[in-house]
Amino acid sequence: MKGFSYYTCADLSSATRALQELKGAAVKAGGTDLMDLLKERRLEPTDVVSLHAVKQVAVKGELSALATLQDVADSAWVKENFPAVHTAAAEAATPQIRNVGTVGGNLCQHSRCVYFRNRNFDCHATGGEGCPALDENAFHRYHAIFRGTHCVSAHTSNLAPALMAVGAQAHCLHPDGERTLDIGLLYDLNPAQGKPNHLTLRPGELIRAVQLKPTPLARNSIYVEFRERQSFDFAVASVAAAVHVEGGKVRQARIVCGAVAPIPYRARAVEDAMIGKALDPAKAAAAVVADAQPLAGNQFKVVILKRLVQRALEGLKA
Amino acid sequence: MSDDKIRVSRRDILRGAGAAALVGATVPAQGAPAGKAPAGLSRVGPGPVECAFELNGKQKKITVEPRVTLLDALRDRVGLTGAKRICDRGACGGCTVWVDGQIVNSCMMLAVDARGKKVTTIEGLAQGDKLHPVQQAFVKHDALQCGFCTPGMIMTCAAMVDQGKAKDRASIQHELAGNLCRCGTYPHIFTAVEEAAR
Numbered sequence: 176m177k178g179f180s181y182y183t184c185a186d187l188s189s190a191t192r193a194l195q196e197l198k199g200a201a202v203k204a205g206g207t208d209l210m211d212l213l214k215e216r217r218l219e220p221t222d223v224v225s226l227h228a229v230k231q232v233a234v235k236g237e238l239s240a241l242a243t244l245q246d247v248a249d250s251a252w253v254k255e256n257f258p259a260v261h262t263a264a265a266e267a268a269t270p271q272i273r274n275v276g277t278v279g280g281n282l283c284q285h286s287r288c289v290y291f292r293n294r295n296f297d298c299h300a301t302g303g304e305g306c307p308a309l310d311e312n313a314f315h316r317y318h319a320i321f322r323g324t325h326c327v328s329a330h331t332s333n334l335a336p337a338l339m340a341v342g343a344q345a346h347c348l349h350p351d352g353e354r355t356l357d358i359g360l361l362y363d364l365n366p367a368q369g370k371p372n373h374l375t376l377r378p379g380e381l382i383r384a385v386q387l388k389p390t391p392l393a394r395n396s397i398y399v400e401f402r403e404r405q406s407f408d409f410a411v412a413s414v415a416a417a418v419h420v421e422g423g424k425v426r427q428a429r430i431v432c433g434a435v436a437p438i439p440y441r442a443r444a445v446e447d448a449m450i451g452k453a454l455d456p457a458k459a460a461a462a463v464v465a466d467a468q469p470l471a472g473n474q475f476k477v478v479i480l481k482r483l484v485q486r487a488l489e490g491l492k493a
Numbered sequence: 494m495s496d497d498k499i500r501v502s503r504r505d506i507l508r509g510a511g512a513a514a515l516v517g518a519t520v521p522a523q524g525a526p527a528g529k530a531p532a533g534l535s536r537v538g539p540g541p542v543e544c545a546f547e548l549n550g551k552q553k554k555i556t557v558e559p560r561v562t563l564l565d566a567l568r569d570r571v572g573l574t575g576a577k578r579i580c581d582r583g584a585c586g587g588c589t590v591w592v593d594g595q596i597v598n599s600c601m602m603l604a605v606d607a608r609g610k611k612v613t614t615i616e617g618l619a620q621g622d623k624l625h626p627v628q629q630a631f632v633k634h635d636a637l638q639c640g641f642c643t644p645g646m647i648m649t650c651a652a653m654v655d656q657g658k659a660k661d662r663a664s665i666q667h668e669l670a671g672n673l674c675r676c677g678t679y680p681h682i683f684t685a686v687e688e689a690a691r
Contacts, residue, residue: 178539181559181605182530189533196531207583210601213560214581223559224534227606269671270649272583274595275602406670 176213182224187381190224192350194379197222202381204241205275207268208284216294217285217301218371226279226381237346237384240279244268244334247278256389259396259415263337266400269407279382281334282345282361285372286437287409288328289314299325302369311471317411320469320476321436323364323373327470329434330362330373331409333400336431336439338385340415341393349380358385359431362438373438392419392427397490400433401479410434412480416487418454423493425449430463430487435480442484456488537605546607548573549617557604564588566604567614575615575644586672589645590614596652598671615644618651627651630685638676646672650686659690 182197184190194200200222203209212218231239238247247253247264254261267273267281290296290307297303308315308327319327338358346355356375361382363375376382387393396417400410413433419426428449432440445462449455464481530536538559545554548571555570564581567573567590576599579587583601590599591613618625627650630636637643646669653659653668665686674682 176560178558178560180536181538181542181603182534182536184534186533189531193531193534206603206606207598207601210562210603211582225606269583269586269598270668271586271589271596271598271671272601275597406666406673 177216177219179220179223182222183228184224184226185228185230187226187229187348187383190226190229191348191379191381194224194381195350197224198378200224202226202283204277204280205243205272206280207272207276208280211292212285215292217292234384236388237386238278239384240277240282240345240382242278244273244276244278244281245270247334248273253387255394257337257341257343257387257393257396259337259340259398259417260334260343260387262398263333263413263415266398267333278334278385281332282338282358282382282385283372283374283376284332286326286328287331288318288326291328291371299368300328300366300371308470313472315470315472317409317434318470318473319436320464320467320473320480321440322468323437325365325368326373326437328437330436330438330440331434332439333398333410333413333433335362336413336415336433337396337398338387339431339439339441340398340417340429341396342388342390342417342429344386346383346386347376347380348383349377353383355386359439359441364436364438390419392417392429395419395492396429397487399483399487399490401483412476412483414480414483414487416484416491418449418488418491418493420454420493423453424451425454428459430459430484432463432480432484435467435476454488454491454493456485459488460485542605544604544608546609547611549613555604559603559605561604562600563590563592563602563604563607563612564599566607567599567612573614573616576648577641577644579641584673585642585645586649587642587645589648589672591648591652594652596649596671613648615648618647625651626689627654627686630689631682634681634685634688636678636681636685638674638678642672642674642676646674646682650682650689654686654690659686662687665690 201220203225231241244264244267296307298306308318319329343358398415400413402408402410415431417429428446430442442463460481463484464477467477541556557566577587579585581600583598588600649672659665
Protein backbone atom coordinates (compact mmCIF):
# COMPACT_ATOMS: atom_id res chain seq x y z
CA MET A 176 0.00 0.00 0.00
CA LYS A 177 1.33 3.44 -0.92
CA GLY A 178 1.43 6.22 1.67
CA PHE A 179 -1.36 8.78 1.80
CA SER A 180 -2.52 11.77 3.76
CA TYR A 181 -5.43 10.90 5.98
CA TYR A 182 -8.27 13.29 6.65
CA THR A 183 -11.00 13.01 9.25
CA CYS A 184 -14.07 15.17 9.70
CA ALA A 185 -17.02 15.47 12.04
CA ASP A 186 -19.75 16.07 9.45
CA LEU A 187 -20.54 15.04 5.89
CA SER A 188 -20.92 18.55 4.49
CA SER A 189 -17.28 19.33 5.33
CA ALA A 190 -16.30 16.09 3.63
CA THR A 191 -18.24 16.79 0.46
CA ARG A 192 -16.79 20.33 0.19
CA ALA A 193 -13.28 19.05 0.86
CA LEU A 194 -13.60 16.35 -1.78
CA GLN A 195 -13.96 19.07 -4.42
CA GLU A 196 -10.64 20.53 -3.30
CA LEU A 197 -8.83 17.22 -2.96
CA LYS A 198 -9.04 15.96 -6.52
CA GLY A 199 -8.68 12.20 -6.79
CA ALA A 200 -9.10 11.60 -3.08
CA ALA A 201 -10.54 8.25 -2.00
CA VAL A 202 -13.47 8.20 0.42
CA LYS A 203 -13.37 5.71 3.25
CA ALA A 204 -16.23 4.65 5.49
CA GLY A 205 -15.76 1.12 6.86
CA GLY A 206 -12.88 0.70 4.43
CA THR A 207 -13.38 -3.01 3.74
CA ASP A 208 -13.58 -2.44 -0.03
CA LEU A 209 -11.03 0.37 -0.16
CA MET A 210 -8.38 -1.55 1.81
CA ASP A 211 -8.43 -4.32 -0.81
CA LEU A 212 -8.00 -1.81 -3.63
CA LEU A 213 -5.17 -0.02 -1.82
CA LYS A 214 -3.37 -3.24 -0.95
CA GLU A 215 -3.60 -4.42 -4.57
CA ARG A 216 -2.51 -0.92 -5.65
CA ARG A 217 -5.49 -0.77 -7.97
CA LEU A 218 -6.12 2.64 -6.45
CA GLU A 219 -3.19 4.76 -5.29
CA PRO A 220 -4.73 7.93 -3.89
CA THR A 221 -2.57 10.68 -2.39
CA ASP A 222 -5.41 11.61 -0.06
CA VAL A 223 -7.92 9.46 1.80
CA VAL A 224 -10.92 11.16 3.40
CA SER A 225 -12.29 9.11 6.25
CA LEU A 226 -15.91 9.31 7.35
CA HIS A 227 -15.01 7.23 10.39
CA ALA A 228 -15.52 10.09 12.86
CA VAL A 229 -18.71 11.51 11.31
CA LYS A 230 -21.52 11.51 13.82
CA GLN A 231 -24.60 9.64 12.63
CA VAL A 232 -27.89 11.45 12.96
CA ALA A 233 -30.86 9.17 13.59
CA VAL A 234 -33.81 10.15 11.40
CA LYS A 235 -37.06 8.18 11.44
CA GLY A 236 -37.55 6.24 8.23
CA GLU A 237 -33.92 6.57 7.23
CA LEU A 238 -30.92 4.28 7.34
CA SER A 239 -27.78 6.34 7.80
CA ALA A 240 -25.29 5.61 5.03
CA LEU A 241 -22.80 5.08 7.85
CA ALA A 242 -24.94 2.46 9.61
CA THR A 243 -23.12 -0.86 9.57
CA LEU A 244 -24.56 -3.91 7.87
CA GLN A 245 -24.91 -5.41 11.36
CA ASP A 246 -26.95 -2.38 12.46
CA VAL A 247 -29.30 -3.07 9.56
CA ALA A 248 -29.43 -6.80 10.29
CA ASP A 249 -30.24 -6.08 13.95
CA SER A 250 -33.01 -3.57 13.26
CA ALA A 251 -36.42 -4.97 14.19
CA TRP A 252 -38.09 -2.20 12.15
CA VAL A 253 -36.20 -3.25 9.01
CA LYS A 254 -36.90 -6.93 9.63
CA GLU A 255 -40.62 -6.37 9.97
CA ASN A 256 -41.18 -3.90 7.15
CA PHE A 257 -38.40 -4.70 4.68
CA PRO A 258 -37.60 -8.43 4.97
CA ALA A 259 -35.51 -8.42 1.78
CA VAL A 260 -33.23 -5.71 3.19
CA HIS A 261 -32.91 -7.55 6.50
CA THR A 262 -31.85 -10.81 4.84
CA ALA A 263 -29.50 -9.08 2.40
CA ALA A 264 -27.69 -7.36 5.28
CA ALA A 265 -27.69 -10.39 7.60
CA GLU A 266 -26.26 -12.67 4.89
CA ALA A 267 -23.63 -10.21 3.61
CA ALA A 268 -19.98 -11.14 4.04
CA THR A 269 -18.86 -12.20 7.54
CA PRO A 270 -19.72 -11.01 11.06
CA GLN A 271 -16.37 -9.17 11.18
CA ILE A 272 -17.07 -7.34 7.91
CA ARG A 273 -20.70 -6.64 8.86
CA ASN A 274 -19.50 -4.91 12.05
CA VAL A 275 -17.46 -2.46 9.96
CA GLY A 276 -18.92 -2.32 6.44
CA THR A 277 -21.53 0.39 5.94
CA VAL A 278 -24.74 0.83 3.96
CA GLY A 279 -23.11 3.54 1.83
CA GLY A 280 -19.98 1.50 1.28
CA ASN A 281 -21.97 -1.55 0.26
CA LEU A 282 -23.86 0.50 -2.33
CA CYS A 283 -20.68 2.17 -3.63
CA GLN A 284 -18.39 -0.87 -3.69
CA HIS A 285 -16.18 -1.42 -6.70
CA SER A 286 -16.45 -4.32 -9.09
CA ARG A 287 -15.09 -7.67 -7.92
CA CYS A 288 -14.01 -8.48 -11.49
CA VAL A 289 -10.73 -10.38 -11.11
CA TYR A 290 -9.21 -8.40 -14.00
CA PHE A 291 -10.24 -5.04 -12.57
CA ARG A 292 -8.82 -6.05 -9.19
CA ASN A 293 -5.47 -7.02 -10.75
CA ARG A 294 -3.34 -4.03 -11.66
CA ASN A 295 -1.56 -6.00 -14.37
CA PHE A 296 -4.68 -5.74 -16.53
CA ASP A 297 -6.17 -2.73 -18.23
CA CYS A 298 -9.75 -2.24 -19.30
CA HIS A 299 -12.33 0.47 -20.00
CA ALA A 300 -12.74 1.08 -16.26
CA THR A 301 -9.04 1.73 -15.72
CA GLY A 302 -8.70 3.99 -18.75
CA GLY A 303 -7.66 1.33 -21.26
CA GLU A 304 -9.42 -0.40 -24.14
CA GLY A 305 -11.36 -3.63 -24.29
CA CYS A 306 -12.17 -6.16 -21.61
CA PRO A 307 -9.83 -9.02 -20.61
CA ALA A 308 -12.82 -11.04 -19.37
CA LEU A 309 -14.25 -11.25 -22.91
CA ASP A 310 -11.38 -13.42 -24.12
CA GLU A 311 -12.77 -16.90 -24.69
CA ASN A 312 -10.04 -18.38 -22.50
CA ALA A 313 -10.55 -15.81 -19.76
CA PHE A 314 -11.79 -16.70 -16.30
CA HIS A 315 -15.29 -15.34 -16.38
CA ARG A 316 -17.16 -17.86 -14.29
CA TYR A 317 -18.39 -15.09 -11.99
CA HIS A 318 -19.01 -12.42 -14.61
CA ALA A 319 -22.20 -10.95 -16.02
CA ILE A 320 -24.89 -12.69 -18.01
CA PHE A 321 -26.51 -9.33 -18.86
CA ARG A 322 -23.88 -7.01 -20.28
CA GLY A 323 -23.01 -3.38 -20.54
CA THR A 324 -21.30 -1.93 -23.61
CA HIS A 325 -17.76 -2.16 -22.27
CA CYS A 326 -17.93 -4.21 -19.11
CA VAL A 327 -19.05 -7.69 -18.15
CA SER A 328 -18.31 -7.43 -14.45
CA ALA A 329 -20.92 -8.55 -11.93
CA HIS A 330 -22.26 -6.10 -9.35
CA THR A 331 -22.00 -7.86 -6.00
CA SER A 332 -23.78 -5.52 -3.60
CA ASN A 333 -26.30 -7.45 -1.50
CA LEU A 334 -28.12 -4.35 -0.39
CA ALA A 335 -28.64 -2.65 -3.75
CA PRO A 336 -31.08 -5.21 -5.23
CA ALA A 337 -32.93 -5.50 -1.90
CA LEU A 338 -33.26 -1.72 -1.49
CA MET A 339 -34.42 -1.39 -5.11
CA ALA A 340 -37.03 -4.11 -4.59
CA VAL A 341 -38.56 -2.26 -1.64
CA GLY A 342 -38.53 1.08 -3.47
CA ALA A 343 -35.87 2.77 -1.33
CA GLN A 344 -34.28 6.09 -2.23
CA ALA A 345 -30.85 7.57 -1.56
CA HIS A 346 -30.35 11.06 -0.13
CA CYS A 347 -27.13 12.30 -1.67
CA LEU A 348 -25.18 15.24 -0.34
CA HIS A 349 -23.10 17.41 -2.67
CA PRO A 350 -21.39 20.76 -2.09
CA ASP A 351 -24.42 22.70 -3.35
CA GLY A 352 -27.10 20.82 -1.46
CA GLU A 353 -28.87 17.50 -1.45
CA ARG A 354 -30.77 15.45 -4.02
CA THR A 355 -32.85 12.32 -3.64
CA LEU A 356 -32.87 9.55 -6.18
CA ASP A 357 -34.10 6.00 -6.52
CA ILE A 358 -31.40 3.50 -5.57
CA GLY A 359 -31.38 2.19 -9.14
CA LEU A 360 -30.42 5.65 -10.41
CA LEU A 361 -27.19 5.50 -8.41
CA TYR A 362 -25.88 3.17 -11.09
CA ASP A 363 -24.72 3.77 -14.63
CA LEU A 364 -24.49 0.74 -16.91
CA ASN A 365 -22.04 2.47 -19.25
CA PRO A 366 -19.71 4.78 -17.33
CA ALA A 367 -17.07 6.90 -19.06
CA GLN A 368 -13.68 5.41 -19.84
CA GLY A 369 -11.34 5.49 -16.85
CA LYS A 370 -14.12 5.65 -14.29
CA PRO A 371 -13.41 2.81 -11.85
CA ASN A 372 -17.00 2.40 -10.71
CA HIS A 373 -20.52 2.36 -12.13
CA LEU A 374 -21.86 5.16 -9.94
CA THR A 375 -23.72 8.27 -11.10
CA LEU A 376 -22.55 10.23 -8.04
CA ARG A 377 -20.82 13.49 -8.99
CA PRO A 378 -17.30 14.30 -7.76
CA GLY A 379 -17.52 14.97 -4.04
CA GLU A 380 -21.07 13.65 -3.77
CA LEU A 381 -21.79 11.28 -0.89
CA ILE A 382 -24.78 9.16 0.04
CA ARG A 383 -26.04 10.58 3.33
CA ALA A 384 -28.89 8.17 4.04
CA VAL A 385 -31.28 5.68 2.52
CA GLN A 386 -34.98 6.48 2.78
CA LEU A 387 -37.27 3.53 3.46
CA LYS A 388 -41.06 3.71 3.24
CA PRO A 389 -43.09 0.84 4.70
CA THR A 390 -45.53 -0.21 1.97
CA PRO A 391 -47.49 -3.41 1.28
CA LEU A 392 -44.95 -4.09 -1.50
CA ALA A 393 -41.97 -3.63 0.82
CA ARG A 394 -43.50 -5.79 3.54
CA ASN A 395 -43.97 -8.64 1.06
CA SER A 396 -40.34 -8.73 -0.09
CA ILE A 397 -37.67 -11.40 -0.07
CA TYR A 398 -33.95 -11.75 -0.80
CA VAL A 399 -32.41 -15.07 -1.91
CA GLU A 400 -28.89 -15.77 -3.08
CA PHE A 401 -26.83 -18.67 -4.31
CA ARG A 402 -23.23 -18.98 -3.21
CA GLU A 403 -20.69 -21.74 -3.59
CA ARG A 404 -19.76 -21.95 0.06
CA GLN A 405 -22.12 -22.36 2.97
CA SER A 406 -20.14 -20.15 5.34
CA PHE A 407 -19.68 -16.90 3.41
CA ASP A 408 -18.98 -15.90 -0.15
CA PHE A 409 -19.94 -13.41 -2.77
CA ALA A 410 -23.19 -14.56 -4.33
CA VAL A 411 -22.96 -16.27 -7.72
CA ALA A 412 -26.36 -14.71 -8.27
CA SER A 413 -28.96 -13.11 -6.03
CA VAL A 414 -32.57 -12.03 -6.38
CA ALA A 415 -34.59 -9.50 -4.42
CA ALA A 416 -38.28 -9.62 -5.21
CA ALA A 417 -41.40 -7.93 -3.90
CA VAL A 418 -45.04 -8.11 -4.90
CA HIS A 419 -48.21 -6.42 -3.78
CA VAL A 420 -51.11 -8.78 -4.48
CA GLU A 421 -54.75 -7.80 -4.03
CA GLY A 422 -57.69 -10.09 -4.73
CA GLY A 423 -55.42 -12.68 -6.28
CA LYS A 424 -53.99 -10.20 -8.82
CA VAL A 425 -50.55 -8.62 -8.83
CA ARG A 426 -50.84 -4.85 -8.39
CA GLN A 427 -47.12 -4.07 -8.14
CA ALA A 428 -44.03 -6.20 -8.66
CA ARG A 429 -40.28 -5.77 -8.38
CA ILE A 430 -37.62 -8.23 -9.46
CA VAL A 431 -34.01 -7.10 -9.06
CA CYS A 432 -31.09 -9.43 -9.67
CA GLY A 433 -27.59 -9.10 -8.24
CA ALA A 434 -24.24 -10.40 -9.51
CA VAL A 435 -25.56 -10.93 -13.05
CA ALA A 436 -24.80 -7.53 -14.64
CA PRO A 437 -22.33 -4.66 -14.11
CA ILE A 438 -25.06 -2.92 -12.08
CA PRO A 439 -28.11 -4.32 -10.23
CA TYR A 440 -30.38 -5.75 -12.92
CA ARG A 441 -34.04 -4.82 -12.67
CA ALA A 442 -36.34 -6.92 -14.87
CA ARG A 443 -38.79 -4.10 -15.66
CA ALA A 444 -40.48 -5.72 -18.65
CA VAL A 445 -41.18 -8.84 -16.60
CA GLU A 446 -42.52 -6.76 -13.70
CA ASP A 447 -44.89 -4.94 -16.08
CA ALA A 448 -46.10 -8.19 -17.61
CA MET A 449 -47.02 -9.52 -14.16
CA ILE A 450 -49.44 -6.68 -13.36
CA GLY A 451 -53.12 -7.63 -13.23
CA LYS A 452 -52.48 -11.37 -13.33
CA ALA A 453 -52.15 -14.09 -10.72
CA LEU A 454 -48.57 -14.54 -9.48
CA ASP A 455 -46.87 -17.13 -11.71
CA PRO A 456 -43.32 -17.69 -10.40
CA ALA A 457 -42.24 -20.16 -13.10
CA LYS A 458 -43.41 -17.96 -15.95
CA ALA A 459 -41.75 -14.85 -14.50
CA ALA A 460 -38.51 -16.76 -13.89
CA ALA A 461 -38.34 -17.95 -17.49
CA ALA A 462 -39.04 -14.42 -18.72
CA VAL A 463 -36.25 -12.88 -16.59
CA VAL A 464 -33.55 -15.03 -18.16
CA ALA A 465 -34.93 -14.89 -21.71
CA ASP A 466 -32.59 -11.97 -22.57
CA ALA A 467 -29.48 -13.42 -20.90
CA GLN A 468 -26.26 -13.41 -22.92
CA PRO A 469 -23.92 -15.59 -20.89
CA LEU A 470 -20.22 -15.96 -21.59
CA ALA A 471 -18.67 -19.34 -22.42
CA GLY A 472 -17.74 -19.96 -18.78
CA ASN A 473 -20.86 -18.81 -16.96
CA GLN A 474 -23.84 -20.35 -18.73
CA PHE A 475 -24.65 -22.11 -15.47
CA LYS A 476 -25.56 -18.76 -13.96
CA VAL A 477 -28.58 -18.52 -16.26
CA VAL A 478 -30.03 -21.70 -14.77
CA ILE A 479 -29.22 -20.58 -11.24
CA LEU A 480 -30.78 -17.16 -11.76
CA LYS A 481 -33.95 -18.67 -13.21
CA ARG A 482 -34.37 -20.95 -10.20
CA LEU A 483 -33.59 -18.13 -7.76
CA VAL A 484 -36.29 -15.91 -9.29
CA GLN A 485 -38.79 -18.75 -9.05
CA ARG A 486 -37.77 -19.53 -5.47
CA ALA A 487 -37.99 -15.86 -4.47
CA LEU A 488 -41.48 -15.40 -5.94
CA GLU A 489 -42.67 -18.68 -4.42
CA GLY A 490 -41.54 -17.33 -1.04
CA LEU A 491 -43.88 -14.32 -1.26
CA LYS A 492 -47.49 -14.10 -0.17
CA ALA A 493 -49.65 -14.45 -3.27
CA MET B 494 10.76 -15.16 28.52
CA SER B 495 12.81 -13.71 31.38
CA ASP B 496 14.29 -10.26 30.94
CA ASP B 497 17.84 -11.17 31.96
CA LYS B 498 18.40 -13.42 28.97
CA ILE B 499 19.21 -12.05 25.58
CA ARG B 500 17.04 -13.82 23.07
CA VAL B 501 16.82 -12.88 19.46
CA SER B 502 13.86 -14.27 17.57
CA ARG B 503 13.49 -14.70 13.87
CA ARG B 504 10.99 -11.86 14.04
CA ASP B 505 13.56 -9.51 15.68
CA ILE B 506 16.04 -10.22 12.90
CA LEU B 507 13.44 -9.51 10.23
CA ARG B 508 12.42 -6.33 12.02
CA GLY B 509 16.05 -5.22 12.28
CA ALA B 510 16.62 -5.84 8.58
CA GLY B 511 13.51 -3.84 7.72
CA ALA B 512 14.62 -0.92 9.86
CA ALA B 513 18.07 -0.97 8.28
CA ALA B 514 16.57 -0.90 4.81
CA LEU B 515 14.43 2.08 5.76
CA VAL B 516 17.37 4.19 6.93
CA GLY B 517 18.67 4.58 3.40
CA ALA B 518 15.30 5.41 1.90
CA THR B 519 13.78 8.84 1.92
CA VAL B 520 10.03 9.10 1.86
CA PRO B 521 8.97 11.59 -0.81
CA ALA B 522 6.62 14.29 0.38
CA GLN B 523 3.11 13.92 -1.00
CA GLY B 524 -0.06 15.96 -1.09
CA ALA B 525 -0.58 19.13 0.87
CA PRO B 526 2.07 20.27 3.39
CA ALA B 527 1.72 18.85 6.90
CA GLY B 528 -1.12 20.29 8.91
CA LYS B 529 -2.87 22.01 5.99
CA ALA B 530 -6.35 20.64 5.39
CA PRO B 531 -9.58 21.84 3.81
CA ALA B 532 -12.05 23.54 6.17
CA GLY B 533 -13.66 21.21 8.68
CA LEU B 534 -11.12 18.42 8.17
CA SER B 535 -8.05 17.46 10.14
CA ARG B 536 -5.14 15.89 8.41
CA VAL B 537 -2.36 13.48 9.39
CA GLY B 538 0.32 11.70 7.40
CA PRO B 539 1.58 10.54 5.04
CA GLY B 540 4.40 10.44 7.60
CA PRO B 541 4.15 8.78 11.01
CA VAL B 542 1.24 9.71 13.26
CA GLU B 543 0.87 9.22 16.98
CA CYS B 544 -1.99 6.83 17.79
CA ALA B 545 -3.20 6.48 21.35
CA PHE B 546 -5.67 3.77 22.22
CA GLU B 547 -6.50 1.33 24.99
CA LEU B 548 -4.89 -2.03 24.39
CA ASN B 549 -5.89 -4.93 26.61
CA GLY B 550 -6.88 -2.56 29.41
CA LYS B 551 -3.77 -0.38 29.29
CA GLN B 552 -3.15 2.91 27.51
CA LYS B 553 -0.87 2.47 24.51
CA LYS B 554 0.78 5.01 22.25
CA ILE B 555 2.38 4.05 18.96
CA THR B 556 3.64 6.03 16.00
CA VAL B 557 2.70 4.68 12.57
CA GLU B 558 1.95 5.96 9.09
CA PRO B 559 -1.76 6.18 8.20
CA ARG B 560 -1.34 3.32 5.71
CA VAL B 561 -0.40 0.81 8.44
CA THR B 562 -3.14 -1.64 9.35
CA LEU B 563 -4.07 -2.26 12.97
CA LEU B 564 -2.88 -5.85 12.51
CA ASP B 565 0.60 -4.83 11.35
CA ALA B 566 0.80 -2.24 14.11
CA LEU B 567 -0.08 -4.83 16.75
CA ARG B 568 2.30 -7.45 15.42
CA ASP B 569 5.27 -5.38 14.28
CA ARG B 570 5.17 -2.28 16.51
CA VAL B 571 3.60 -3.50 19.74
CA GLY B 572 4.93 -7.06 19.51
CA LEU B 573 1.62 -8.80 20.11
CA THR B 574 1.71 -11.57 17.54
CA GLY B 575 -1.38 -13.47 18.64
CA ALA B 576 -3.52 -12.01 15.86
CA LYS B 577 -2.34 -13.73 12.69
CA ARG B 578 -1.62 -12.26 9.27
CA ILE B 579 -2.95 -15.00 6.98
CA CYS B 580 -5.02 -13.75 4.03
CA ASP B 581 -4.59 -10.04 4.85
CA ARG B 582 -7.87 -9.41 2.99
CA GLY B 583 -10.57 -9.89 5.61
CA ALA B 584 -11.47 -13.34 4.34
CA CYS B 585 -10.02 -15.76 6.91
CA GLY B 586 -10.58 -14.21 10.34
CA GLY B 587 -7.10 -15.11 11.61
CA CYS B 588 -6.52 -11.46 12.58
CA THR B 589 -9.78 -11.05 14.53
CA VAL B 590 -9.57 -8.66 17.49
CA TRP B 591 -12.19 -6.70 19.41
CA VAL B 592 -12.57 -2.99 18.86
CA ASP B 593 -14.93 -1.48 21.43
CA GLY B 594 -16.19 -5.00 22.11
CA GLN B 595 -17.02 -5.85 18.48
CA ILE B 596 -15.11 -8.40 16.43
CA VAL B 597 -13.27 -6.90 13.46
CA ASN B 598 -10.65 -8.00 10.97
CA SER B 599 -7.62 -6.02 12.16
CA CYS B 600 -6.05 -6.47 8.70
CA MET B 601 -8.85 -4.41 7.14
CA MET B 602 -8.65 -1.57 9.65
CA LEU B 603 -6.11 1.24 9.74
CA ALA B 604 -4.26 1.69 13.02
CA VAL B 605 -5.15 5.42 12.94
CA ASP B 606 -8.81 4.44 13.12
CA ALA B 607 -8.14 2.75 16.46
CA ARG B 608 -7.30 6.12 18.04
CA GLY B 609 -9.36 6.56 21.19
CA LYS B 610 -10.82 3.07 21.00
CA LYS B 611 -10.58 -0.03 23.17
CA VAL B 612 -8.69 -2.84 21.45
CA THR B 613 -8.64 -6.35 22.90
CA THR B 614 -6.43 -9.06 21.45
CA ILE B 615 -6.09 -12.73 22.35
CA GLU B 616 -3.28 -11.70 24.71
CA GLY B 617 -5.76 -9.68 26.77
CA LEU B 618 -8.59 -12.20 26.96
CA ALA B 619 -7.57 -14.19 30.03
CA GLN B 620 -7.74 -12.48 33.45
CA GLY B 621 -4.25 -13.25 34.74
CA ASP B 622 -4.08 -17.03 34.97
CA LYS B 623 -7.83 -17.38 34.65
CA LEU B 624 -8.75 -18.37 31.13
CA HIS B 625 -11.89 -17.15 29.40
CA PRO B 626 -14.54 -19.93 29.45
CA VAL B 627 -14.12 -20.27 25.68
CA GLN B 628 -10.37 -20.78 26.05
CA GLN B 629 -10.99 -23.45 28.70
CA ALA B 630 -13.53 -25.17 26.51
CA PHE B 631 -11.11 -25.15 23.55
CA VAL B 632 -8.54 -26.95 25.72
CA LYS B 633 -11.06 -29.45 27.06
CA HIS B 634 -12.56 -30.30 23.67
CA ASP B 635 -9.29 -30.28 21.73
CA ALA B 636 -10.72 -27.55 19.49
CA LEU B 637 -7.52 -26.94 17.57
CA GLN B 638 -5.10 -28.82 15.37
CA CYS B 639 -2.28 -26.73 13.89
CA GLY B 640 -3.46 -23.78 15.99
CA PHE B 641 -2.86 -21.02 13.46
CA CYS B 642 -6.51 -19.97 13.22
CA THR B 643 -7.06 -20.43 16.96
CA PRO B 644 -6.44 -16.87 18.24
CA GLY B 645 -8.97 -15.50 15.73
CA MET B 646 -11.39 -18.37 16.39
CA ILE B 647 -11.28 -17.75 20.13
CA MET B 648 -11.81 -13.99 19.79
CA THR B 649 -14.88 -14.59 17.61
CA CYS B 650 -16.24 -17.38 19.82
CA ALA B 651 -15.64 -15.45 23.06
CA ALA B 652 -17.47 -12.42 21.64
CA MET B 653 -20.46 -14.50 20.55
CA VAL B 654 -20.63 -16.22 23.95
CA ASP B 655 -20.29 -12.92 25.85
CA GLN B 656 -22.94 -11.28 23.65
CA GLY B 657 -25.35 -14.22 23.98
CA LYS B 658 -25.30 -14.98 20.26
CA ALA B 659 -24.30 -18.65 20.65
CA LYS B 660 -27.88 -19.87 20.98
CA ASP B 661 -27.66 -23.14 19.10
CA ARG B 662 -25.41 -24.86 16.60
CA ALA B 663 -26.93 -23.01 13.63
CA SER B 664 -26.36 -19.61 15.21
CA ILE B 665 -22.81 -20.59 16.20
CA GLN B 666 -22.11 -21.58 12.59
CA HIS B 667 -23.58 -18.29 11.32
CA GLU B 668 -21.50 -16.23 13.74
CA LEU B 669 -18.35 -18.20 12.95
CA ALA B 670 -18.71 -17.79 9.16
CA GLY B 671 -15.81 -15.34 9.03
CA ASN B 672 -13.21 -17.66 10.56
CA LEU B 673 -11.65 -20.36 8.43
CA CYS B 674 -9.87 -23.46 9.77
CA ARG B 675 -8.09 -25.39 7.06
CA CYS B 676 -7.49 -28.34 9.40
CA GLY B 677 -11.28 -28.66 9.60
CA THR B 678 -11.58 -28.60 13.37
CA TYR B 679 -15.05 -27.07 13.21
CA PRO B 680 -17.02 -29.85 14.99
CA HIS B 681 -14.79 -29.60 18.08
CA ILE B 682 -14.99 -25.81 17.99
CA PHE B 683 -18.81 -25.90 17.83
CA THR B 684 -18.88 -28.31 20.80
CA ALA B 685 -16.50 -26.08 22.78
CA VAL B 686 -18.62 -22.99 22.13
CA GLU B 687 -21.82 -24.83 23.06
CA GLU B 688 -20.29 -25.78 26.39
CA ALA B 689 -18.87 -22.31 27.08
CA ALA B 690 -22.26 -20.76 26.31
CA ARG B 691 -24.07 -22.93 28.84
